Amino acid sequence: MIGFADVSFTYDGADRPTLDRVDLTVGEGELCVVVGPTGSGKTTLLRAVNGLVPHFTGGRLSGTVTVDGRSTREYPPRELADVVGMVGQNPAASFVTDSVEDELAYTMENLGLDPSVMRRRVEDTLDLLGLHELRDRPLATLSGGQQQRVAIGAVLTASPRVLVLDEPTSALDPAAAEEVLASLTRLVHDLGLTVLLAEHRLERVLPFADTMVLVRGPGSPLVVGSAADVMVDSPVAPPLVELGRLAAWEPLPLSVRDARRQAGGLRLRLHGARPATRDAPAGAPLASVHSVTVRYDDVTALDAVSLGFGSGEIVAVMGRNGSGKSTLLGQLAGVRRPSSGTVRVDGLDPAGLDPRALVARVGLVPQDAGVLLYGETVADECAGADRDTDLTPGTTAAVLERVLPGLDLDRHPRDLSEGQRLALALAVVLAPAPPLLLLDEPTRGLDYPGKARLVRLLAELAAAGHGVVMATHDVELVAQVATRAVVLAEGEVVGDGPAREVVCHSPVFAPQVAKVLSPDPWLTVDEVRAALSQEPVRG
Amino acid sequence: MPARSGRRGLHPGAWWLWAACLAGAASRTTNPILLLLIGSVAAFVVAARRTSAPWSRSLAVFLRLGLAVIVLRVVLVVVFGNRLPGHVLFTLPHVPLPSWAEGVSVGGPVTAEAVLQAVVQGLRLAVVLLCFGAANSLASPYRLLRCLPAVLYEAGVAITVALAFAPELVVAIGEVRAARRLRGRPVRGFAGLRGMAVPVLESGFDRSLQLAASMDARGYGRRVPVSAGARRWASGGTAVGLLLVVGGVYGVLVAGSLPGGGIPFVALGAVLVGVGLAAGGRRTQRTRHRPDPWGTPEWLVSASGAVVVGCLVGAGVLGVSGLQFSVYPLSLPTLPPVAAAGILFGLLPAWVAPVERRRTPSVRAGRPGTPDGPDRGRAPAARPTTGPVVVVAPGGRTGDRAA
Numbered sequence: 001m002i003g004f005a006d007v008s009f010t011y012d013g014a015d016r017p018t019l020d021r022v023d024l025t026v027g028e029g030e031l032c033v034v035v036g037p038t039g040s041g042k043t044t045l046l047r048a049v050n051g052l053v054p055h056f057t058g059g060r061l062s063g064t065v066t067v068d069g070r071s072t073r074e075y076p077p078r079e080l081a082d083v084v085g086m087v088g089q090n091p092a093a094s095f096v097t098d099s100v101e102d103e104l105a106y107t108m109e110n111l112g113l114d115p116s117v118m119r120r121r122v123e124d125t126l127d128l129l130g131l132h133e134l135r136d137r138p139l140a141t142l143s144g145g146q147q148q149r150v151a152i153g154a155v156l157t158a159s160p161r162v163l164v165l166d167e168p169t170s171a172l173d174p175a176a177a178e179e180v181l182a183s184l185t186r187l188v189h190d191l192g193l194t195v196l197l198a199e200h201r202l203e204r205v206l207p208f209a210d211t212m213v214l215v216r217g218p219g220s221p222l223v224v225g226s227a228a229d230v231m232v233d234s235p236v237a238p239p240l241v242e243l244g245r246l247a248a249w250e251p252l253p254l255s256v257r258d259a260r261r262q263a264g265g266l267r268l269r270l271h272g273a274r275p276a277t278r279d280a281p282a283g284a285p286l287a288s289v290h291s292v293t294v295r296y297d298d299v300t301a302l303d304a305v306s307l308g309f310g311s312g313e314i315v316a317v318m319g320r321n322g323s324g325k326s327t328l329l330g331q332l333a334g335v336r337r338p339s340s341g342t343v344r345v346d347g348l349d350p351a352g353l354d355p356r357a358l359v360a361r362v363g364l365v366p367q368d369a370g371v372l373l374y375g376e377t378v379a380d381e382c383a384g385a386d387r388d389t390d391l392t393p394g395t396t397a398a399v400l401e402r403v404l405p406g407l408d409l410d411r412h413p414r415d416l417s418e419g420q421r422l423a424l425a426l427a428v429v430l431a432p433a434p435p436l437l438l439l440d441e442p443t444r445g446l447d448y449p450g451k452a453r454l455v456r457l458l459a460e461l462a463a464a465g466h467g468v469v470m471a472t473h474d475v476e477l478v479a480q481v482a483t484r485a486v487v488l489a490e491g492e493v494v495g496d497g498p499a500r501e502v503v504c505h506s507p508v509f510a511p512q513v514a515k516v517l518s519p520d521p522w523l524t525v526d527e528v529r530a531a532l533s534q535e536p537v538r539g
Numbered sequence: 540m541p542a543r544s545g546r547r548g549l550h551p552g553a554w555w556l557w558a559a560c561l562a563g564a565a566s567r568t569t570n571p572i573l574l575l576l577i578g579s580v581a582a583f584v585v586a587a588r589r590t591s592a593p594w595s596r597s598l599a600v601f602l603r604l605g606l607a608v609i610v611l612r613v614v615l616v617v618v619f620g621n622r623l624p625g626h627v628l629f630t631l632p633h634v635p636l637p638s639w640a641e642g643v644s645v646g647g648p649v650t651a652e653a654v655l656q657a658v659v660q661g662l663r664l665a666v667v668l669l670c671f672g673a674a675n676s677l678a679s680p681y682r683l684l685r686c687l688p689a690v691l692y693e694a695g696v697a698i699t700v701a702l703a704f705a706p707e708l709v710v711a712i713g714e715v716r717a718a719r720r721l722r723g724r725p726v727r728g729f730a731g732l733r734g735m736a737v738p739v740l741e742s743g744f745d746r747s748l749q750l751a752a753s754m755d756a757r758g759y760g761r762r763v764p765v766s767a768g769a770r771r772w773a774s775g776g777t778a779v780g781l782l783l784v785v786g787g788v789y790g791v792l793v794a795g796s797l798p799g800g801g802i803p804f805v806a807l808g809a810v811l812v813g814v815g816l817a818a819g820g821r822r823t824q825r826t827r828h829r830p831d832p833w834g835t836p837e838w839l840v841s842a843s844g845a846v847v848v849g850c851l852v853g854a855g856v857l858g859v860s861g862l863q864f865s866v867y868p869l870s871l872p873t874l875p876p877v878a879a880a881g882i883l884f885g886l887l888p889a890w891v892a893p894v895e896r897r898r899t900p901s902v903r904a905g906r907p908g909t910p911d912g913p914d915r916g917r918a919p920a921a922r923p924t925t926g927p928v929v930v931v932a933p934g935g936r937t938g939d940r941a942a
Binding site: 050052055056076077078079081082084086088093094095096097098101102105106107108109110111112113114115118119122138140154155158333334335355356358359360363364366371372374385388389414428429432 | 592593679681682714715717718719720721722723724725726734737738741742745746749750751752753754755756757758759760761824825826827828829
């Protein structure tokens with residue numbers, strides 16, 4: 001269905017190819033997952049399928065990409081719209097109309113379908129993706145998960161034979177991600193659709209994958225195979241697979257259910273052992289919100305929330321899309337004044353501080369990290385950050401080297417991958433060493449090594465007395481590093497306590513290891529590994 | 540004509556027609572009272588009929604732009620002067636310039652007449668800008684895009700990028716301000732302005748290009764084969780027609796530059812464009828899911844705009860006094876009643892345009908969850924309890940997985 005034959009692609013001005021002699025065949029009706037480190041060219045690979053690369057990006061493509069027998073050389077993206085449906089990383093940016101129903105019909109209108117056919121397909125798609133209650137809603141008012149489903153529906157109505165998705169669950173809470181993936185599986189099973197999707201959060205997609213493509217970056221050939229085969233020695237692997245490798249399970253489990261069936265022995269071996277406590281030191285108070293309410297028009301985003309944050313703490317703020325997590329971070333960073341209540345950071349009202357005084361006390365990395373970056377090059381960006389806050393020249397670059405080693409300093413921030421941009425934004429915010437660090441969805445677009453570096457960095461910062469508050473959907477990140485978890489629902493605090501307790505007892509927020517080894521409170525593979533290494537040798 | 544579904548707002552084309560008529564009317568007068576009246580009419584209608592969409596805040600931005608135009612105009616007159624004689628307010632030191640800069644003078648006496656004239660001329664431009672802002676606030680750029688014929692594909696994409704640009708810019712300004720504050724950089728004053736210009740433009744361009752790429756990937760501009768001759772006729776007719784329209788609009792805006800006030804040119808051009816588009820339309824295979832209806836409200840709104848511009852053009856042709864404001868002698872402008880009454884017709888849309896009824900979401904949602912955060916303008920909102928209910932057992936998989 002999709003064929004890459006000896007495809008190389010070089011962006012204009014780049015000195016080495018992003019895709020290097022790629023050969024790949026994806027058969028009809030397969031759900032194929034593309035994995036690989038940050039910046040290895042996954043997005044480029046996906047966008048080459050319908051010809052957006054190179055028709056829209058420029059650059060030089062050699063070899064041939066064929067979809068359903070049509071070569072992207074002869075067919076521009078618009079002539080492939082009836083065969084390939086493409087859903088980008090940021091679904092909101094791909095919307096062409098402003099209401100759900102119009103958006104669903106747009107591709108069909110361009111294909112010139114009969115209005116009666118359009119009506120029927122719109123209805124079918126609304127049902128298929130559970131969107132019928134949203135049909136008249138303006139797109140701007142949808143939640144992230146709903147936007148993602150609308151974006152998928154909008155390309156599905158044209159009944160393409162291939163669906164290409166770039167990180168379809170990265171912005172979604174665990175339950176919404178589950179919904180989207182369930183819809184996709186239904187399409188593959190019922191309609192014989194071929195799906196090619198890239199995803200960093202492997203733990204979410206692995207159970208659904210038929211085949212897997214491992215992109216290892218320029219210069220190394222792709223690894224293609226069944227999910228279980230590729231996972232045996234993949235450098236990127238979800239906690240489940242790592243647990244399987246540790247316990248030498250054969251075959252490697254790809255779903256929690258598989259793992260639990262093999263885990264009896266491991267649970268016995270771990271019997272009596274307890275994970276090392278991850279106690280939050282009772283540090284000095286850094287910031288607090290006191291009965292803060294934030295309203296936008298008729299919506300209450302935060303409802304009388306009172307919380308305190310101390311140094312040395314790593315607090316994970318969890319909850320559904322739209323439960324008020326970002327608003328809470330925005331309050332601590334003084335982005336907006338609360339409708340009522342008081343916010344204090346270092347004893348001061350952050351909304352009243354001038355920008356320089358603000359960044360010395362609190363740093364926020366927003367969800368779309370790219371908005372913080374304006375420099376012409378990475379080096380320029382770092383130098384600018386040093387100047388902004390009167391740091392010794394080179395400080396930011398040094399922080400960047402710790403967050404993401406080996407980033408090319410001459411590249412333009414806009415040409416970086418999502419994950420690289422995040423690393424750069426993180427370095428810029430961390431450079432003035434604000435006592436309170438706020439992260440909004442920090443692992444979006446980050447690969448496992450990147451996440452591991454972030455975890456180390458956050459642990460170091462906490463040990464040095466910084467307070468970290470992060471809003472995240474990534475339960476594995478919370479499992480690895482958080483000392484305390486706060487759960488928000490509809491703007492109210494519904495849970496607040498040590499991360500292990502909050503997370504282990506929640507069905508939605510439990511990490512994979514906890515699900516496999518419940519009821520014992522293990523959170524990460526590292527904890528299990530440490531416990532096993534202390535295990536007395538048994539005859 | 541399909542029945543109006545009730546939840547749709549006015550056809551965006553009608554808003555643009557109405558706003559263009561107001562702008563045309565504004566360009567026909569220099570009477571500050573009439574100009575202010577036109578501006579107020581536009582602002583009133585926006586206040587009455589705008590939605591909560593991100594672009595509905597465009598008016599404020601255009602208002603500021605208009606004020607900046609007036610200030611700039613006055614500053615230029617004070618510094619470089621047009622040496623209108625009259626009451627001298629103050630005198631700037633004269634700066635001698637080299638001989639090659641003959642004709643340009645810097646400094647000298649500044650008269651009340653010169654300043655007043657600059658204010659009035661600036662005001663006229665500001666009101667035209669305001670009308671443009673009103674159209675931007677009222678008409679959804681996305682719906683307008685869907686009405687664009689896909690005949691001239693490249694031109695279509697260019698128009699897309701241009702149309703989506705202004706509203707996206709307004710969204711981008713908010714984002715960049717918030718982000719700059721987080722970087723510890725100034726957000727106010729000249730330093731703030733200079734630092735913000737590049738990122739704001741960049742993100743506006745980015746968004747517009749993403750939109751264009753997305754339209755392409757979803758089949759915008761697909762063609763069916765047609766003979767080369769037919770294609771040439773279609774493109775040629777449309778191009779010549781557009782040129783005539785542009786020339787004619789110039790004639791309407793600049794009184795006396797073309798015979799008949801340029802209106803015959805606009806009419807002829809429009810016919811040519813229509814024929815060209817119809818011929819070219821055979822090359823595209825587009826159909827409409829739910830066509831935006833052009834019904835009574837659309838006719839009424841366009842007609843109200845036509846009345847406004849008609850009254851001012853007519854008054855100009857008939858030589859009604861008070862349409863042009865003169866600084867000699869310095870006196871308060873008079874109010875020509877016919878023109879003023881005509882302008883008030885422009886208020887009609889505030890009542891006849893249908894309100895865009897947006898169905899209230901079942902559970903509390905409606906507004907982006909993080910409008911204060913530097914988000915993409917279409918931020919996620921509270922997730923209503925739609926879709927399948929996810930039942931999960933601790934330690935197990937979620938129960939909602941499709942087979």
